[in-house]
Amino acid sequence: MDLLATQQCIKISQEIGWTEKRTIETTYEMKLFNDYLLVKKEKFPVTSIFDISFRKKSQTNDIGFLYLHTNSGVRTYFIKEEPFSLIEAYEKLKLERPELR
Template identity: 65%
Template sequence: MALLATQTCIEIRQEIGWTEKRTIETSFEMKLFDDQLTVKNDHYPLTAIFDISYRKKPGKDTMGFLYLHTNRGVRTYYIKDDAYTLVTAYKKLKSERPELR
């Protein structure tokens, strides 16, 4: 199981205290292996993934979206960094392995 690419994703959560509302951002890694993609505690076999795409406006701290198209529906993740490396690695892997097409 070789690690091919990683993507940092952001989880946004809001907490309401007695006098304030706080927005808390935590990050986690999406990891692409040669047989699966892992996101936190979820594991997606590559045969269950139809496509990976993203949309992000240029800029250092702008928030974007990464879309994971699976047989369980589309999962959306927040990203701050460009996901080009992850998407390119997935598309290359998909083109090299006929059972993923």
């Protein structure tokens, strides 16, 4: 399997201590291969993906949203970097494989 593109995503959680509340950001990668998209340990076959879109303000530090539209619903992921390379690789894959259209 060839790795076509990666996208860094963020998991945001909060911890409450005795005197403070902390926000913790953990990063992980979304990886697009020829036949599937891997997010943590979850695999999405490319045949089950309808579209990948995102919404993010232009400020670099703002957190945006990446939307993965699948046949089992829409999944939302937090991102800091715009996912142009992931979306471009997915669109190219759709053009190369007619069954994905």
